[in-house]
Amino acid sequence: MALGRHRIGPEARRRHAEDSEAGARLPELVAAAAEAERRLREAHEQGADVAELHRRGTDLDAALTDAMRAAYARQRALIGPRGYDDRIYRRRRMARADVREATAAAERLLTLRERHRLHGIARVPREPAA
Template sequence: MSREAEVRYHADQEISKSYPELLDKARQAEETLLELRAAAADDIELLAAGRELDRALTGALRAAEAGQRATFGVKAYDDRIARRKARATPDGRMWTDEVDRLRTLREANRLWGIPSVPRPVPTTR
């Protein structure tokens, strides 16, 4: 176990502590986006809400990834086999599933949740 792995482990533990708050922030951003869609808001408002949801999901995803790495343990930072074994534990599986779920939500939001605002096409004369 290297000193760098131990430092990264402790940093990941600290980052993962903020996961519940970041997840709540993402839920609130999603509710806001859904409310705006239901109210038939204009594209500018939907764009802002979609980008806010993307930022919130990215923050929650980073905290979940940190929690996943911290759950795997210090040895997993340096050893691929230890990381793979840790992923097969119940806690490791739970964090891996959560990371996958958040990635899927973020990608779905990027594909379908953030509207593209039409911009005028410049004319050449």
């Protein structure tokens, strides 16, 4: 092995390919989350019952979760396959502008999801036991 050359293992290549595919789906997943949020707002405006609000709230939670996971996959894909095995390389790549932007987008989606989980999903009253 020559100096300065690092081998990338097959597992790192596989994970990088998976993350690249998932990261490529980010725009469509963000659009799906926006559509789910629009449907939830419409349900609020129309005065839907608690069960319907809960269902639409959980739909939005699932859409935000998928978008957030794709955003973090995009971040890992931008770092590159070597970042899976080499933590120093990963930290150095995290300082690049494109990776910082991807990280910020992923953290925004994470914050939106957590805020929605805390305050946006309507609670359905439990049925009494028979």
